[in-house]
Amino acid sequence: MNKKYKVGIVGATGAVGQEVIKLLFQRNFPMESLTLLASSRSAGKEIKFEDKTFIVEEAKPESFEKLDIAIFSAGGTPSKELVPECAKRGCIAIDNSSAFRMDPNVPLIVPEVNPHAIKNHKNIIANPNCTTAISLMALYPLHKKFGLKRFFAATYQAVSGTGVAAMEELKSQMKAIVDGTEPQVNVYPYQIAYNVLPHVDVFLDNDYTKEEMKMLNETRKILELPDILNSTTCVRVPVMRAHSVAINAEFERPVSVEEARKAISEFSGAELVDEPADKKYPMPLHFQCKEKCGVGRIRKDLAFENGLSFWVAGDQLWKGAALNAVQIAELIASQK
Amino acid sequence: MNKKYKVGIVGATGAVGQEVIKLLFQRNFPMESLTLLASSRSAGKEIKFEDKTFIVEEAKPESFEKLDIAIFSAGGTPSKELVPECAKRGCIAIDNSSAFRMDPNVPLIVPEVNPHAIKNHKNIIANPNCTTAISLMALYPLHKKFGLKRFFAATYQAVSGTGVAAMEELKSQMKAIVDGTEPQVNVYPYQIAYNVLPHVDVFLDNDYTKEEMKMLNETRKILELPDILNSTTCVRVPVMRAHSVAINAEFERPVSVEEARKAISEFSGAELVDEPADKKYPMPLHFQCKEKCGVGRIRKDLAFENGLSFWVAGDQLWKGAALNAVQIAELIASQK
Numbered sequence: 007m008n009k010k011y012k013v014g015i016v017g018a019t020g021a022v023g024q025e026v027i028k029l030l031f032q033r034n035f036p037m038e039s040l041t042l043l044a045s046s047r048s049a050g051k052e053i054k055f056e057d058k059t060f061i062v063e064e065a066k067p068e069s070f071e072k073l074d075i076a077i078f079s080a081g082g083t084p085s086k087e088l089v090p091e092c093a094k095r096g097c098i099a100i101d102n103s104s105a106f107r108m109d110p111n112v113p114l115i116v117p118e119v120n121p122h123a124i125k126n127h128k129n130i131i132a133n134p135n136c137t138t139a140i141s142l143m144a145l146y147p148l149h150k151k152f153g154l155k156r157f158f159a160a161t162y163q164a165v166s167g168t169g170v171a172a173m174e175e176l177k178s179q180m181k182a183i184v185d186g187t188e189p190q191v192n193v194y195p196y197q198i199a200y201n202v203l204p205h206v207d208v209f210l211d212n213d214y215t216k217e218e219m220k221m222l223n224e225t226r227k228i229l230e231l232p233d234i235l236n237s238t239t240c241v242r243v244p245v246m247r248a249h250s251v252a253i254n255a256e257f258e259r260p261v262s263v264e265e266a267r268k269a270i271s272e273f274s275g276a277e278l279v280d281e282p283a284d285k286k287y288p289m290p291l292h293f294q295c296k297e298k299c300g301v302g303r304i305r306k307d308l309a310f311e312n313g314l315s316f317w318v319a320g321d322q323l324w325k326g327a328a329l330n331a332v333q334i335a336e337l338i339a340s341q342k
Numbered sequence: 343m344n345k346k347y348k349v350g351i352v353g354a355t356g357a358v359g360q361e362v363i364k365l366l367f368q369r370n371f372p373m374e375s376l377t378l379l380a381s382s383r384s385a386g387k388e389i390k391f392e393d394k395t396f397i398v399e400e401a402k403p404e405s406f407e408k409l410d411i412a413i414f415s416a417g418g419t420p421s422k423e424l425v426p427e428c429a430k431r432g433c434i435a436i437d438n439s440s441a442f443r444m445d446p447n448v449p450l451i452v453p454e455v456n457p458h459a460i461k462n463h464k465n466i467i468a469n470p471n472c473t474t475a476i477s478l479m480a481l482y483p484l485h486k487k488f489g490l491k492r493f494f495a496a497t498y499q500a501v502s503g504t505g506v507a508a509m510e511e512l513k514s515q516m517k518a519i520v521d522g523t524e525p526q527v528n529v530y531p532y533q534i535a536y537n538v539l540p541h542v543d544v545f546l547d548n549d550y551t552k553e554e555m556k557m558l559n560e561t562r563k564i565l566e567l568p569d570i571l572n573s574t575t576c577v578r579v580p581v582m583r584a585h586s587v588a589i590n591a592e593f594e595r596p597v598s599v600e601e602a603r604k605a606i607s608e609f610s611g612a613e614l615v616d617e618p619a620d621k622k623y624p625m626p627l628h629f630q631c632k633e634k635c636g637v638g639r640i641r642k643d644l645a646f647e648n649g650l651s652f653w654v655a656g657d658q659l660w661k662g663a664a665l666n667a668v669q670i671a672e673l674i675a676s677q678k
Contacts, residue, residue, distance in 0.1 A: 156645050160496030160588040162538050162577065184513075184520045200582050201627040202498050204639050204653045209618040213599070213641040222644060235645035239588040239653060241498065244580050246536050252496040252575040254590075263549070282545040291537040303540050305549040308558060309492050309571035317540045317575065 009342050010038035013335070014073040014097070016065045016088060017080030018042035019051060021170045022102060025328035026077050027055050033332060036339055043069055043076075045084070067091035070099075075338060077331045078102055093129035100131050100334045102327055104216070107132040107224060114227050117333040118275040119146045123230075124337055131334055134228060135220040136326025137161050137240065141251050142228065143299035143325065144318045147273035148266055149229060152312065153258030156235040159221055159251050163206055163240060164290060166247035166322045168193060176244055198244050206240035215240055248290035249326060250319040256310040263304055266314055270301045275325070280304050288319035299325050345678050346374035349671070350409040350433070352401045352424060353416030354378035355387060357506045358438060361664035362413050363391050369668060372675055379405055380416070403427035411674060413667045414438055429465035436467050436670045438663055440552070443468040443560060450563050453669040454611040455482045459566075460673055467670055470564060471556040472662025473497050473576065477587050478564060479635035479661065480654045483609035484602055485565060488648065489594030492571040495557060495587050499542055499576060500626060502583035502658045504529060512580055534580050542576035551576055584626035585662060586655040592646040599640055602650055606637045611661070616640050624655035635661050 013030065017023045023044075030037065042053055043065035051062040063069065065084065070076055070092040078085050078092075078101045085103035092099040106112040113123040114132045116139055124131060134142075137159075145154060165172040172193045179189035179199035189197050196203060207217035221238040225231075271278040279288045280302035288300025299320030307313025320326060349366065353359045359380075366373060378389055379401035387398040399405065401420065406412055406428040414421050414428075414437045421439035428435040442448040449459040450468045452475055460467060470478075473495075481490060501508040508529045515525035515535035525533050532539060543553035557574040561567075607614040615624045616638035624636025635656030643649025656662060 158494045158590045158645060160575075162498070162579070180516050181520045184517045195621045196625060197627060200580065201625055202579060202581060202586055203625060204586070204588070204623050205618075205621065213618050213639070214644070237590050237644040237646070237649070237651050239496075239590075239639065239651060241586075241588065243498070243538060244536065245538060250538055250540070250577075252540070252577065254494045254573050254575075282541075282549050285531045285541065287540050289532060289537055289539060291533060303549070303575065307573045308550070309494060309573040313573070315573050315575060 009339070010036045011074040011339065012039045012072060013037050014041040014043055014069065014076040016043045016076055016078040016084065018053065018062055019044045019048045020079055021166055021173065022079035022323055022327040025323045026079065026331060029328055029332045031055065033336070035332060035335060041073060044080070070095045070097040073097045075100065075335050077335065079327065089130055096129065098129050098131065098338060100133060100331050102133045102331055104135065104220065106130055107134065108227065114224060115334050115337070116142055116228055116330060117337050118273070120228050120230070121337055133327065133331045133334060134224045135217065136167055136322045137163065137217065137249060137251060138221055138224040139330050140249050140299050140318055140320035140326050141221065141253060142225065143275040143320060144253065144270065144301040144316055145225070145255065146229070147269040147276065148255065148314060151265060151269040152261050154229070154231065154234060155256045155258055157253055157255035159236065159238040159253050161238065161240045162243045162245065162250040164245040164247045164249055164322050165198060165242065167249065173246060176246065194242065198242060200244065203242040204239060206242055245290045246294070247321060247323055248293045248319055249322045250290050250317065252317055254307050254310065254315050255313060257312045259312060261306065261312050261314050263306060266304050275299060276301045278302065288317060290319050293319040294321055295324065296321055297324060297329055345675070346372045347410040347675065348375045348408060349373050350377040350379055350405065350412040352379045352412055352414040352420065354389065354398055355380045355384045356415055357502055357509065358415035358659055358663040361659045362415065362667060365664055365668045367391065369672070371668060371671060377409060381420070406431045406433040409433045411436065411671050413671065415663065425466055432465065434465050434467065434674060436469060436667045438469045438667055440471065440556065442466055443470065444563065450560060451670050451673070452478055452564055452666060453673050454609070456564050456566070457673055469663065469667045469670060470560045471553065472503055472658045473499065473553065473585055473587060474557055474560040475666050476585050476635050476654055476656035476662050477557065477589060478561065479611040479656060480589065480606065480637040480652055481561070481591065482565070483605040483612065484591065484650060487601060487605040488597050490565070490567065490570060491592045491594055493589055493591035495572065495574040495589045497574065497576045498579045498581065498586040500581040500583045500585055500658050501534060501578065503585065509582060512582065530578065534578060536580065539578040540575060542578055581626045582630070583657060583659055584629045584655055585658045586626050586653065588653055590643050590646065590651050591649060593648045595648060597642065597648050597650050599642060602640050611635060612637045614638065624653060626655050629655040630657055631660065632657055633660060633665055
């Protein structure tokens with residue numbers, strides 16, 4: 007239990023990588039060393055965190071020889087290339103990309119939900135998609151209580167999910183609108199300020215986006231419920247860094263709003279914010295930089311026999327990415 | 343057919359009233375005269391439209407004696423007081439508020455959907471809620487084709503639905519953020535810039551909002567299908583004036599995406615924008631000041647046997663309010 011780890015972060019200069027650094031220190035992860043890795047383009051860059059200065063190194067297969075755990079948040083292509091190299095060298099890869107999530111040999115872990123699934127890992131552990139992880143902070147405790155059968159979800163996704171460039175683009179478009187100039191569009195196919203885009207990630211043959219199918223496939227894998235039905239619409243909204251999701255869920259057993267609120271309030275990953283009479287409900291602006299996801303607007307669903315409607319908001323960069331990855335590292339550390 | 347009408351607008355200085363003026367002229371409604379009415383606070387105010395200048399008069403019971411048709415967009419309280427006075431004086435009231443929508447003696451009309459229902463009006467005709475009218479531009483043609491049974495909806499509602507003050511508040515909050523000052527919050531309970539609020543209209547005893555229940559109750563009345571099931575989550579987003587809605591719908595009969603697209607493209611109230619491979623889908627920014635509502639993202643629903651998922655965007659001030667009201671006036675004119 008007193009082992010200290012040589013930790014690496016691949017994609018250390020990105021939006022998620024930066025939060026991983028912050029959370030590793032903030033949560034006192036037992037580190038012997040921290041190595042920041044990135045593409046050759048960022049190699050040599052200085053990153054300061056509190057009183058420490060790190061020099062970014064180029065991520066190469068050999069980089070992992072000297073590490074125990076590496077957290078990857080550099081996107082699918084670097085993960086596909088380097089995660090197997092990392093694992094081969096005996097370093098545990100915690101991968102934020104979608105590259106290995108559906109691989110039957112790779113556990114897909116949300117520590118509050120399926121920590122047991124980590125035990126057979128082969129040095130690769132996948133971190134779920136942001137909307138899935140955040141939605142599960144409501145779906146899982148309700149599933150335990152009532153037995154989840156089917157759910158519909160519509161998302162309100164922040165631009166942080168696309169990365170630093172998208173956050174800068176939203177800011178610069180807002181400034182252009184305020185200044186009365188033409189907003190520049192580079193990161194998204196259309197202006198995101200004053201707009202919403204029903205389009206997150208690429209379109210697949212069934213006309214769903216890859217992001218929408220992640221909600222179905224990853225939820226099935228994490229909950230070990232291969233028959234769950236789900237249809238999701240993923241929408242990008244002009245919000246900086248917390249996602250929200252509106253969910254209608256059908257359960258096996260009769261539901262009660264009171265019991266649902268109790269189940270949420272007792273669950274470690276959620277904070278119940280559900281006093282509609284006092285205008286209290288979770289909002290993305292209040293759930294930035296919060297470890298827990300907010301759950302509220304819980305009510306009897308009017309179109310399902312045993313159904314609940316509810317609303318979740320959570321920090322995309324934290325529970326949706328960096329925090330869940332650091333929690334996986336903590337789970338590894340707790341099992342030694 | 344050549345009759346010309348003495349038309350009045352109650353709430354002429356509001357966001358919807360302004361659009362009613364524009365649309366009456368733009369669509370060449372046969373007017374003998376146009377009288378602009380508002381609260382005593384706005385009386386005497388000058389309103390210019392193109393080369394015409396109108397002086398706003400105070401709306402009083404006697405105001406309707408000299409009018410044939412009055413379009414009310416002043417909110418529930420003035421409507422409750424003045425609509426019956428208007429009707430009593432033989433002037434047909436087209437009411438944008440929710441005050442009379444569920445009254446069994448008052449037809450609730452969407453001209454593309456249930457024009458026949460206007461025939462027994464007693465000088466009061468209700469205009470539906472914005473989210474209902476916009477959603478029906480997709481739901482109705484699909485209902486005709488496949489037989490609607492049940493639907494789930496999550497909305498992305500523009501601030502125009504709250505009125506001019508909310509549009510100004512979003513602008514001023516954006517300016518404050520760009521300037522690095524504290525955004526002022528007056529109209530909504532929380533900041534709307536960079537945020538979304540799962541709260542539109544007041545909360546009811548069942549923890550749904552009044553806005554959410556309108557979708558269920560008004561859809562049942564307009565489609566004359568009292569058994570339709572629906573559960574909706576209404577969310578305010580930082581968009582200026584067009585609403586969007588994500589819908590999962592279940593039908594009586596087997597569905598096909600191709601037939602659904604054909605039904606939408608043949609329907610007068612909708613524009614099909616559904617070429618995901620070319621990143622073509624409806625967005626609020628593209629459906630401002632458009633008469634038709636955009637429908638796209640049509641796909642087989644993955645959680646319903648005979649289901650479709652789709653996305654609608656439409657101008658809240660137009661199809662969601664002013665345009666539908668003017669279309670009702672045109673329906674009245676066409677029947678003389």
